[in-house]
Amino acid sequence: MLNKSFKVESLEQLKALSDPMRIKILWKMVEKAKTGKMIADELQIAAPKIHYHLKELEKIGLVIIERTEEKNGIVQKFYRPIAKEIHVSKTFISSSEMDDSIMESFKTPLEESINLLNQLDTQQLMQKRFDEQLISNFAHSAFLSVAQALEVQNKFSELAEMIERYSEANIEDPTCIKHHVQFMAFPVFLKKKEEDNDGIIN
Template sequence: MKDIKLLTTYEQLKALSDPFRSQLILRLMEKPQTGQQLSEVFDLSRARIHYHLKELEKNELVEIVKREEKNGIVQKFYQSVAGGFVADRTLLPNSGDLSETVRQMMVNMLERSKMRVLSTPEEALQEETGSQDPTDWKYLSSAFEIKATEEDFKAWQKKYYELMDELADIQKKNPTENAKLYYFHSLGIQVDESMFDRKRSEEVES
């Protein structure tokens, strides 16, 4: 699976802007699954699942990565072709559809993150230190609003990805038995109104 795939056709853009297909893509970014497995996850018929899978496959957004025979039936395992997607500049005239595609992917990613939080083990949420410094906690849960130029944001974002690679490399180079699996979800977008400032002003008025 590639890290990023370039979307070069309007059909690919439309396929990803479909709410349900973007949910399928996110599932198949995590691990390969069959149509039967996905039909059980989404409680939909196999025929309906296969219809959407074929549309995604036709647009080169998912692919069959392995086949297994079970009870005389060949099962096809589908996987997303990439861990992320970005639109080619030639698609910019369709900016409305492009924005909706990105928005839909973000919303579905938030839903997946919500499910991961709800299923996280209890011990991961038990903070025994009593520290008021969030950097001492064994979990990360924060929201920020920061004013910055687009150039400064992009420069910081580059450092952020480098930092994530640095953390991942620690166990790759020197694996230990006490290492735990951590799930990260980051979201950084421009907004028009500060919710934090509004909340503070509402508290003062009350």
Template sequence: MQQKVLSTIEEIKIYSDPYRIQILNMFNKQGRPSTVKEIADKLGEVPAKVHYHVKKLEKIGLLTIVSTREINGIVAKYYEPFQGEIHLRHEDEDHSPLKQVFRSETLKLLNEMYEQSRQMFMKQAEHGENMFGQISDMTLYASREEVEKLFKDITKMCEPYTKRNEQKEDQEVFQLFTTMSQHVDEPTESQKSKVSQDQPGGQSSKAKNDAKEI
């Protein structure tokens, strides 16, 4: 499967915009290459507004023109969304200003993806006549390498279902949203106190002992 690495602040900001995530979701929901007008009609928006955001997504490779067709003298461009894995990566120092901006934009992206997935699930639960929804919450015990392989295997298993098959009349649209994170223990009060003392403006226990010896 293809991989797309977003490593600059500009790329993350383009991707993390809530409206652009909606546009990408709609392209994916179409299950086929679509024009800006088709997506605008689905969203109830004017094409010019959607076109602006489509060009931004095209710039970072999340939308690609795969074909064109002349319709009534106008060239219609058909876009296809990127179907591979999207990785967020930043190589600056841990405490640099750019690193903090990167983390902030990444959190904004995750919050938006969580929220949109939640809204879709709740909308189906409240208004769907034949509700179908699955929720799972599992704790896994594995090495980092094993977990990375598991995530890749899950993604690969989903590949046959990411394209609409026009020959199957019984196909419906489902949304699968997955996250996998490593468990991190909350620091104890004593650990929080030590971190506070070691930070600039605080005085560590070692510094206090050294002061006494002087």
């Protein structure tokens, strides 16, 4: 079973995570172990490139080989992240090297959600009453103080722990239905528009 969380505290690990592609690769292995070929097919990227990233991530302890299987005389390695949640230490959080990866850590789960939505069988959804299913979509701009934002973050954490606890208990229960749940919140600091030499805002 995966560890719940892991904190990145070395410069070597930070540098590895500064590559947005590696964030995508880690996300692909959260739910189940996958081979480099499986990840390459999903991301539509050449397998050797994925294998290179996996070896680099394994070398610094951010991924592990969960199991191996032999197929047609070839040993396949199935990889998983070291933990379900990988956090960057506050010591490094202001590093400019992390800018792209932080953005990728937000965009990748959104892309996964959209991909799942596009594959949904809406006929099955419509066969049950909506008030008997977990179907929710909440997006809202909120004005929060620092204390209120931290309170909301703690509530998110409590809810995430509850969902994780239910999921682990129900994973072998055939009556339980797999759900996709995503939380996302961030302060809205928009980029400033630049003016050209003629004073026109771009």
